[in-house]
Amino acid sequence: MYVKPGILKGNDGTPLLLQRKPTLRSYLAKYWILYALLVPVIAYFVIFHYIPMYGVIIAWKRYSPSLGIIDSPWVGWRHFESFFGSIYFWRILRNTLLINFYSLVFGFPIPIIFALMLNELRNVAFKRTVQTISYLPHFISTVVVVGMVFDFLNPNHGIITMLLSSVFGLQPRVWLNQPGAFRTIYVASEIWQRMGWSAIIYIAALSSIDPELYEAATIDGAGTLRKMWSITLVGILPTIVIMFILRIGQLLNIGVEKVILLYNPLTYETGDVISSFVYRRGFQERPNQSFATAVDLFNQGINLMFLVGANFMSRRLTETSLW
């Protein structure tokens, strides 16, 4: 506590305490431990976050590992220009946006519907079992999930291939080599893996709805659907809005892991997204690390704009915002 020197008087006018202004020495005597604890943390952020942030200057250089970041020659906006001028620009932008758009259209409402339905279950044991099972896939690694996708879509014995051919009459084929199937495979497996986990936040929000509202609605003769719509859904609307903003802020962000496991050169056309393109150009085919950094930087900038924009819209429209 910082107390001004002199005699402090309480409300009734009597002297409270006589205290001198704390010196730097006495402050450090108490707080040095906290600074000591923060030293490794700050070192971590400087080394693994802020030095890489400084490192983005190679987007304007022709980086060569032997010269290092500082001594590599400047090239101006060349990498950005060649990226914007290339056919890849529209392709990866379109793929990133479309995969995210489909994930949003299908993947966003499903956890909400799931949470609403779960909320209607009266048998507690059943409810808890369903819930527990639903988020199990979230903890399975991407590699294993994609491995299962490969097996289930195998043209000869995959169970999904068989299901598609027997129920929908689709000829068995190597689905993972079909450009037209990539986004569906990506989004569907994503929903399978994340539905239950994404629903938790809504389930948490549901628990704070006042039960009296339901009783009152029942007395007024409202049916189950009516209550789900007017009480439950309305009750979790603020959470939905926040999650929606967060999701919009991610519209140009797709994790690299799953895409590089799922795609192959035959499906680059529909499956190659910004992050996978950055990885390939940075580390795989004819690496050009400066170019890859420029693309990554462009992606970061757009992401930031989306997030700020979505937050601004939300504050205007609903008075709910992240900051």
Added chain:
Amino acid sequence: MVQRKSPGDAAIHGFIIASMIFVVVVTLYPFYYVAISSISDAFELSRRRGFLLLPQGLSLAAYREVFRYQLLWRAYGNTVIYVVGGTAINMTLTMFAAFALSRRGLKGASIIMRVMVFTMFFRGGIVPLYIVVANLELVNTRWAMMLPRAVNVYNFIILRTAFQAVPTEMEEAVTIDGGNFWHVFRHVVVPLAKPSIMVIGLFYAVEHWNVFFHALLFLRSTRVYPLQMVLRNILIHHGGDQLAGDDTFASQYLAQTVKYAVIMVATIPIMMIYPFIQRYFVKGVMIGSLKG
């Protein structure tokens, strides 16, 4: 008070229950399918593909192959190292940061907070990160799997919130007795915030168990490969064929069941501890959602 449901409501409830059962089946069947296929006889299985309810013949041949596969076990060992060591590093730094920045009166705290939170919104990207890791000569070392993601800011915020919730009276009791902040940390905050600490530890541990991209980025030699990297080679790059030994007629079939067995071996640890830890995860998300 007994209420009679209207026919419409009864239909809705029926539909909801059916949907929930559908969710359970769709979620669990893939795992079940992999499990029964892994203990099936490879040849029998190849003749009767499709939706199976029971193993086709019984054979542990696939597991025998998997257990002979040294690369996989070395990778398993590496993953254990990454999970234990990585989580220890994560927890040490995250708890230090959360504790220091949850104490009142620390000068510069808000600046340090901002420095940390900013990294959630802007990153240097994978190439500059790689350059740093390479300059530190960590490429192809185990450190590359543990250091670059030492603090997850989201986890830090959750833990800081939990640490802030510890009553200040308890802290004062320690300081009046002549204890310093380290005593407060060791004897008050850590014991009282144990459930949250567990949750965060579990988040980190699962992340280390599952991560694959950093291995792809930073590791070159199978000596340090984690499990996920080897799994990817077997499941997705068709390494399972080599795994089933010689190029004989029988091994062609075996390659299939070997893949299922590999999936089982890689997921069983998670499946085993999952029922015990899942409620902590939920709690973690709840804490996060309150002040996230």
